[in-house]
Amino acid sequence: MKKIRFQAEPAGGFYNTLKHRVYTHFRENKINRYANPQAIVKACVFFGIYLSLYTGILTLPMPPGLFFLSWFLMGVFILFTAMSIVHDAAHNAFSSKKWVNQLLLRFANLVGGDGYMYKYKHTVSHHPYTNIHGIDIDLEQSALVRVTPYTKSRAKHRYQYWYMKVLYPFYILFWVLLRDFKYYRMQKIGPVAAHHNRVHWVMLFTSKLFYIFYMLVLPCLILPVPFWQVLLGFFLMHVGSGIVAMFALLANHVVEDSLFVVPDADGLIKCSWGEHQLRTTDDYSPDSGVISFMFSGLNHHVAHHLFPNYCHVHYPVITKIVRATALEFGLRYRYNSITGGLQSHFRLLRKLSKTTAA
Numbered sequence: 001m002k003k004i005r006f007q008a009e010p011a012g013g014f015y016n017t018l019k020h021r022v023y024t025h026f027r028e029n030k031i032n033r034y035a036n037p038q039a040i041v042k043a044c045v046f047f048g049i050y051l052s053l054y055t056g057i058l059t060l061p062m063p064p065g066l067f068f069l070s071w072f073l074m075g076v077f078i079l080f081t082a083m084s085i086v087h088d089a090a091h092n093a094f095s096s097k098k099w100v101n102q103l104l105l106r107f108a109n110l111v112g113g114d115g116y117m118y119k120y121k122h123t124v125s126h127h128p129y130t131n132i133h134g135i136d137i138d139l140e141q142s143a144l145v146r147v148t149p150y151t152k153s154r155a156k157h158r159y160q161y162w163y164m165k166v167l168y169p170f171y172i173l174f175w176v177l178l179r180d181f182k183y184y185r186m187q188k189i190g191p192v193a194a195h196h197n198r199v200h201w202v203m204l205f206t207s208k209l210f211y212i213f214y215m216l217v218l219p220c221l222i223l224p225v226p227f228w229q230v231l232l233g234f235f236l237m238h239v240g241s242g243i244v245a246m247f248a249l250l251a252n253h254v255v256e257d258s259l260f261v262v263p264d265a266d267g268l269i270k271c272s273w274g275e276h277q278l279r280t281t282d283d284y285s286p287d288s289g290v291i292s293f294m295f296s297g298l299n300h301h302v303a304h305h306l307f308p309n310y311c312h313v314h315y316p317v318i319t320k321i322v323r324a325t326a327l328e329f330g331l332r333y334r335y336n337s338i339t340g341g342l343q344s345h346f347r348l349l350r351k352l353s354k355t356t357a358a
Contacts, residue, residue, distance in 0.1 A: 033309065034094060057233070116204075120189065133151075149352060153357050253281060283333075284299045292315070302335075
């Protein structure tokens with residue numbers, strides 16, 4: 001495949017105008033683009049709740065209902081914590097200090113993921129080449145689901161509208177147990193030939209083993225409960241994370257009005273990069289302060305894709321500038337409600353279950 005290229009940004013076009021307005025707003029109001037005290041306190045609170053739930057499970061006598069609920073809520077706050085720090089850290093947006101971002105990125109390893117691989121695939125594939133078939137790795141995470149018209153249609157996809165409703169809550173469990181290993185074995189991620197230093201492989205295996213130890217083995221050693229109850233709790237924890245992930249991640253790029261792009265024979269995308277991001281990204285509930293707080297700005301996904309090196313806490317104000325500028329240039333700003341976006345995703349699955357590859 002030839003190198004992917006975008007049309008040049010016009011000097012007075014949408015994205016250059018938008019960047020000027022955003023930079024001017026931050027400069028004139030003397031706002032630092034990194035995390036502010038609100039973002040730091042929120043991350044600490046989310047992490048504190050997660051840690052308190054884990055400590056409570058290990059030390060407090062609980063009836064079965066409360067025991068399993070605590071595991072489930074721990075999964076919820078694992079993901080809330082990760083969304084509040086790991087996503088920004090992957091873009092060096094949480095702190096101006098690189099080592100702080102690198103440290104925070106490794107929170108993903110603490111909770112079963114791999115911070116290095118998350119940043120690698122996220123920043124070399126998904127962000128530069130959003131929704132471009134064959135390049136954006138996020139469009140092809142599993143052969144079980146078909147989310148673009150360019151993906152090969154398989155017989156099982158006829159039922160994806162139904163079975164993915166059952167499987168999506170296990171997305172984080174799949175990530176922890178399988179997905180990172182799959183990505184490490186890939187020879188190419190996006191347009192880049194993948195090569196990972198030995199230290200990353202060592203970190204992958206040691207952090208996975210540590211996660212299994214403190215989440216599964218240690219509770220079995222400490223708690224006076226049968227193994228199956230700990231295993232069920234571990235399972236419910238990942239279901240809690242998976243349900244949050246469904247709402248947080250499915251409404252941004254793969255809904256009914258999402259644009260999926262194939263470059264021409266010369267590798268050219270026939271619009272500028274900034275306009276491409278606007279065309280291929282949806283927000284959800286952008287005017288909800290509660291959703292913005294809990295989901296750490298992932299609902300302001302258009303602003304994030306256009307300004308990924310800004311901490312999520314600044315996205316609401318950036319979104320207002322994006323909406324006004326898009327309207328001025330006659331471009332569509334795409335958004336849903338949080339529930340409407342999820343419903344739209346499943347309608348897309350239904351539609352693609354009945355069509356063959358383009």
